[in-house]
Amino acid sequence: MDLQPETILHERYRVIEKLGQGGMGAVFLAWDQTLEMQVAIKSNFNPAPESVDQFLKEARLLAALRHQNLPRVIDYFVIDNEQFLVMDYIPGEDLGKRLKAEGAQKLDDVLRWSAQLSSALAYMHVQNPPVIHRDIKPANIKLTPDGEVILVDFGIAKAAAAQSQTATGAAGYTPGYAPPEQYGQGHTGPYSDQFSLAATVYALLTQAKPADSIARVLGKETLVPIRQMDPEIPQNIADAILKALALKPEDRFESVTAFQNALKDPNFSLLDAERQQISSVIAPTAVSEPTRVVSKPTDPTVMKGPEKSKQKKGKKIGWIIGIVGGLGVICLAAAALLLFVIPQSPIYLLDGGAAPTATETVQVAVSTEIMEALETEVVLAPTEAATEEPTATVTVTPTATEALEAVGGSGLIVFASDRGEGDTIQIWTMEVLRNPEGDVVTGVLTQLTFDEGDKDQPVWSPDGTQIAYVAPGGLNYGLDIWVMDSDGSNPMNITQHAGDELDPVWLPDGSRIAFTHHLRDAGNTPIYALTWIRPDGSGRERLSTDFVEWDPTFTPDGRFMIYVISASSHDYLYFRSAVDDFDSPRGLDLRALFGEFGEVSDPVWAPQGSQFAYVRHNGPNEVIVLVTYTQLEVNGLHQPKEYVLTDTNVDTDPVWSADAHWLAFTSERDGNLEIYLMPTTGRPQINLSRSPGVDRSPDWLPLP
Incomplete structure (x- = not known):
């Protein structure tokens, strides 16, 4: 709640002024009418039912602290799911x-x-x-x-x-x-x-x-x-x-x-x-001891996967068009996991069994006051992930999952894989968890689709209730955009249009799905256009008119769309603004920072914070790059900085976790397509899928 001056809180504290805003709450200067002294009141809003008990536990923990160089906790209470902590106000x-x-x-x-x-x-x-x-x-x-x-x-x-x-x-x-x-x-x-x-x-x-x-x-x-x-x-x-x-x-x-x-x-x-x-x-170094595996690895038989296209436009589009063109053979190679280890930790594939006993968990999320920011502070507040009813469970962790933390906020990734019967690429989900020792582990794997035809590029709706994906449309439609419920039920072809339709992405408010429409080829050059449509299949509208444009993504507030535009034999990042209903392309002129910029693809905006990721191409080499900035307006980015996160040259499809701390991506470093995970630091990089077949195109379940 936004407390105004002179508000009487908890029948005791008269608000004087707001000292600062941060995270999920604010800090106020108030007058304690009982003790007749100034106090600092930290508010924290968290609607989760279990958060009240946790807050009280944390508050009692802080209230017990007594040290001359720490402020005292004087009082704590909850009003309409908003938690308040009263502490000494420290002048000076x-x-x-x-x-x-x-x-x-x-x-x-x-x-x-x-x-x-x-x-x-x-x-x-x-x-x-x-x-x-x-x-x-x-x-x-x-x-x-x-x-x-x-x-x-x-x-x-x-x-x-x-x-x-x-x-x-x-x-x-x-x-x-x-x-x-x-x-x-x-x-x-x-x-x-x-x-x-x-x-x-x-x-x-x-x-x-x-x-x-x-x-x-x-x-x-x-x-x-x-x-x-x-x-x-x-x-x-x-x-x-x-x-x-x-x-x-x-x-x-x-x-x-x-x-x-x-x-x-x-x-x-x-x-x-x-x-x-x-x-x-x-620098990243190879693990000195073999990765420990709890479950048996998948039988390393040769499995079929889509043949990659030789087109210039990034591997992702080539993969999907290859679904229609034919299937090739992908051979299994030994995994080479590169780690920056703090401390060194094995990677587990869970296959049931009792989980290690979790240590006591007490998180303290309180604040005395918020000072003038001299440095940029990033505060991300996680929430508990909902448990979905599985459609077909492949790896079950009946007791282990209960003791594990959801990684990335939601702890659930949807992806495309042929790990089922080995011939058809279907849509799956996997749990991504952290065990009590702090190791990232893979939990339950659930198959969502079972019908004929290879599927790809699954993406969650903003509320997590639906999944859009790419699949054959039948007749002469080529590849179309489909939408289904999050449990795999009620699939519906929403485009049914000639030409391949790829790269679906939801607008942040869930009102539309933007995508790439492969209109035709001009010689060896594919012609792509940005298009959007409502999730029920109505309101189809082409956004691109004079340029070859593809791979859209949106800022979390929906104000800007960034995408790839092909011009002068290069693929640049461009953006459009909601100011003119995304009508006019605007150059995202980062060449002073990135050199000639080269070929780019797969831009994806973080759900929180001023940052996005994309894939940079240099000939056959593909690396994932993180870009941070201070502000984005209609005249472009302000103070952008770039960080190259991967160095194996075969990494694509980056996607952000719900808490913006992690990136999942597709990598071919092991000789086949696998789902990898890394924090935004770039290290460690963890193989989540570990299958001899095809695992690609991840997307992270958003937080509600």
């Missing part, structure tokens, strides 16, 4: 503002603040279960008039025992201060707070954030030793900060207390080899 300046105003801080001051923060963190980490802050940065540290620092904003804190996100839990990170494991690379724990504290000390001493951990993982940046920034900083302090900023948790100190002791110990030092190891970029 935050260190982010101080750093911006004054520049690098004095060494003695920083060491004193670090000691106080380490004391608070050590206290949090010895709780049962341990509480992990997960968002330590200068803006979340208040400096009181008497020179003490208070660690505020527990907006994404959690208990270390929690390996799955709860109803009220939120995943988040602040680039520059968050370790790699907080981007989805592994478990967070006390070592994560240690990394963020070291990054904060680094920033306070230099007025510069250390290289972002994700950029270090991707090889885009290297960590600049702090003594290069300021040679006056003692060597022991530089070495302590370097060790605490190691990308791998096992390379950091055993605790924040050990880190603090190293800062104070003039004799502490690292060997040159240790400094080099920590400073170097960690």
Whole structure:
């Protein structure tokens, strides 16, 4: 609820003003009419029925904390599914503002603040279960008039025992201060707070954030030793900060207390080899031991799959047109799983059996107040995934699934596969889960379609109740767009039009399905046009008039459509705007950033945040690229940055998870088409499908 000034909340708190907005709630300054003092009230809206009990559990956990460098929890309550936490209001300046105003801080001051923060963190980490802050940065540290620092904003804190996100839990990170494991690379724990504290000390001493951990993982940046920034900083302090900023948790100190002791110990030092190891970029390496498989692998008989087209327009369109043209032979190759491991974890294929006992799960999703943002903060709030009634279950995990966390928010992917009887490509779903040890595992596989004809490119409707897909239309229609219910029932051909229709994508409001219409060929050049239609088959309208255009995707708010346009022997990204009802193509001129840009395909917008992914082509090589930006308006992108996420040169079809933390994609790195998964950092890359046949064209179930 949007509380206005002078509102009386819970018959006790008079709202003074809103301090900030973030995540799924807001923070207000209020007057406690009972205790006659100012307080900070954090609101969090979560309609999930189980979220109230979880919130109360988390609030009690925080209310028990008593430390001079932490704010107190005074009260907590729930009103109409909105959860409220009342905490001390901490006056004073935050260190982010101080750093911006004054520049690098004095060494003695920083060491004193670090000691106080380490004391608070050590206290949090010895709780049962341990509480992990997960968002330590200068803006979340208040400096009181008497020179003490208070660690505020527990907006994404959690208990270390929690390996799955709860109803009220939120995943988040602040680039520059968050370790790699907080981007989805592994478990967070006390070592994560240690990394963020070291990054904060680094920033306070230099007025510069250390290289972002994700950029270090991707090889885009290297960590600049702090003594290069300021040679006056003692060597022991530089070495302590370097060790605490190691990308791998096992390379950091055993605790924040050990880190603090190293800062104070003039004799502490690292060997040159240790400094080099920590400073170097960690590239993907092959797993040193075989991947553990719980279930028997699929019988590696040779299976049939569609022959790939030699057309220039990306493999995806070639695959689908190949369905009509004929079937070829795809041979099984050994899997080569590339991992950036934090920590190293095996991949499991579950086949029933008892699941390991899950540890206690307590997520703390509360905040004292939200400060002026000096850095971009990403806060993503997951919800529980609904369980669908399976049509035909292939791999059953009756007890294991109950103990596992849904990956990506919904934990369910729809895809195309011939794993059934081996001759026909059908539509399937697979569960993508994380076990109590933090390993990503594949759960139940369910076949949705059984009729004749190869199907492909399944995509969920925004509400998750229907699936659009590509299948033969019969007669002389070629390939058409079909729509069915999410359980595979009530399939309906909605296009029934001459020429192949491909690349279906739902508008965010579910009102239409846009797609590529393969009109004809001009010599060896296919002519594509953007078209859209209502899910019931009415209202068909062609959007393209003068250009060859294909592969549409929409921003989450529905304001823009991005797609591929063929011009001057290149395939560029273009976009249209809802301002003119998507009528006029607009150049997305990123060539200054990407060079000549080359051939592109498969653009896909993230469901949250200012980012999208696409496939970049360089001859036969295909890599997945992530683009982030600050703003998109009718004049184009603002401050775009690009990250190449894959390097096997055979990766296509990227799709975002519902929480925007993961990308599933199709890869041919194993000699056949498989569904792979990676966090938005690009590592690790995990083979989910592990079948000798064809598995491709994934799409992630959206959150309701």
